[in-house]
Amino acid sequence: MLIALVAGALTWSAPAQAHGTVVDPASRAYQCWKDWGSKHMDPAMQTQDPMCWQAFQANADTMWNWMSALRDGLGGQFQAQTPNGNLCSNNLSRNASLNVPGRWKTTAVTDDFTVHLHDQASHGADYFKVYVSKQGFDPRTQSLGWGDLDFLTQTGSFAPAKDITFPVRTSGYTGHHVLFVIWQASHLDQAYMWCSDVDFG
Template sequence: MLTRTFGSVTRRRGVVTLIIGMLVCTFLWTPTASAHGTIVSPATRAYQCWQTWGSHHLDPAMKTQDPMCYQAFQANADTMWNWMSALRDGLRGNFQGSTPDGQLCSNALSRNNSLNTPGDWKATNLGSSFTMHLYDQASHGADYFKVYVSKNGYDPTTQKLGWGNLDFITQTGRFAPAKDITFNVQTSGYRGRHIVFTIWQASHADQTYMWCSDVNFG
């Protein structure tokens, strides 16, 4: 009887240990439930990494097939998991004064510093006219978007992005709360590799998001 009882207790402990282990793994590898958003087209750096590797982040192929995402994931896995949370509060429109050169792609967030690293990030092919698409989990809406394109002669594969490397393209008007917001952008005179740099000023609070989208103008 004692042996049977001991064996039953041992089995129950084993099941409990297994369940705890599964829960720990879930918490470790599930994105934080922060309801925000990002530009999904042309994909921002963190979103491109999550879209490509989120479901198989342990695949060793990431190291050779997508070395920029690999270095970002190694530096801080949270950068990829929390692609929707690259925000800062209370900038009051002082974007340039609050964001040092070389930290634009991370929105000056130290946890996302790997996004500032120059290199061969995966790029989206664009024409001179293209549509930008914000996916916002919480439907915050927008006071406006500011869109910039890196200047001709700037090389995103070898240089960190600074304010002096950008051409201002457009500022939108307000957008009502919605999960999906799209707007058109018209450019001219750009060819080859560039960065589309976007600032989203959310409407629900003074929250500012900044992102780099790697593109190839054809």
């Protein structure tokens, strides 16, 4: 019994696959791991960061595996294969807590900012597609759907690298918004989707 428990603990804490995520503005799972990974048992999380607390309660593996929110073989059919309300989890049931509306911690941005992907495996990118939630959409009370998004840009390709950055230009946004980024990795047909919470000052 003890051996089984130890094995389960090791499985829980080990990353499933080494890939990457948007680290700035931090994706929801990455923000929770960065802020609370080393103190995930701290009861203060419930009051100081309730959205991360509910995510850890739902499935702590979502945060430990912040780098592995991928799906294979979508063939670019992101909208057809990802139902409304499931965008932030990349339609992965294990990451459903990332879809929950609420007061997620935000990263302050200006109209023009830089997106930073950290890719542990240096896969490169065919492209990134970047969206932001429409003015008037409230991430604290509404689940994100495709109709809630404004398309901002699609990048070109990037060579394999551990860190990729690219500029994003916006105008007319104020307050709390969801930045939605799709990464089409270049080594295989693997699609990653993340939500980052930003505050346009």
